[in-house]
Amino acid sequence: MFPKRFDQARPFLTLGIVLLAWLFVPLAVKSFTRATFFEIQAPLVVADSYVQFLQTFWSNRMHSKDELLQAGQQVAGLIAQYDYSTQQNQQLQAEILRLENLLNLPPMPAFRFEPARVARRDFSGWWQRMVIRKGENYGIPVGAPVVFSGGVVGRVTEVHRYTAVVDLITSPTFRLAATASGDNRPVSYQGGLNDSFKSPRGIVEFVPLDIYATRTATRRLVTSGLGGVFPPGLTIGDITNLESSADGLFKLGEVQLDERLGSLTEVTVLVPLNPEEL
């Protein structure tokens, strides 16, 4: 029989023993356990997303025929615009191919576009992630870029059987080589400034001294295509201010990100056709 004082401390002793044992558990077992616990919860997350989708479906069915006709006309206009853009795109692709052949350039990275619905958004002060409703079943690889109509959304960090986790560009853990539009020198972008009730922001570092941006004359920040999987030219945000760094060699500043990032319901995963590009 243990003395009473020792008996009271038993919870701490048990905890200590369990944690000591946990340290010696092989990494493979931990990875397997993590994946198992994630997959146990995944149906709940996905079911919740399907219920939301059903809610939207039924609320859309409440619209009158006049409203639907108006919406149809707007969609027809958009389709006409996109048809024209597609033709322009085909011409530009042909031009790129001709120049690549002429100059013996390596081909641009090619992607398959995989649209996916957002199942769950998890935007805290510690991390900014979302779960999408496609995973291994659609060939989504870890590291694949994720985009939407406004530009970059983030990067796939975890892939599960039917879902994948995307680390957003608003997340403090997200870093990317970027360029100011109209310039080809790389700068460093990092997310992480996410004040409550405000649009998300990021920071930009190592900006050359001859680049200027103010709140009234912002400068678009785009992906550079260097040292990563993102194709060049995708919008990240707008540089709203730049100031000299402590050493005076570069500038640093803030980037205003798209406020729609907080309410996305659908994104597109760029799946590289050549997996070695990841």
Next chain:
Amino acid sequence: MRRSDPRWLIVFLANLLLWWLTGMANDYLATFSVHLYLGGLLVAYASLQVDRQQGFVALMLTGLMVDSVEPVPFGTSMLLFGVVHATLVYGRQRLPRDGAIFGTIAALFSNLFLFIALSFLLVGANPRPGEAWLRLFVDLLASQVVIIVITPWFLALQSRAMEFAQIHPETGRRLTL
């Protein structure tokens, strides 16, 4: 003595339900850049009302469940929940643990500890930690308000689940209704 003792499972499933509801709330709140963290509430019933070993097992599993969906080293929440559980179990015989009021207070303090511990662990990744603390303060405030509101419901839910299973949460004896 019952051959199968489902107390750890009841607590774990209740925690899973709360974690799912919190995730849904956070999905809606993402638009406003506010995030709820209710880790303290997951610990309160298991540590105050349930047998210490059964509560410990339930919280270890809950910790692993939480860690599996968060970008933290696997086992972080398990460790933190374990520390809070051990502390509450150590002192619970000397505390008026019956009723929702003390449960709410315990959940609030547990949540405060867990939130601050996680923040110290993760805030270093932020490019401007000083600004990040302002956001974290708002999140903490919102989380504590939600805990005050829902703790009586969540504790009652777990108590009712134990009654439904006809088992006393602390002794494990069969209850006759």
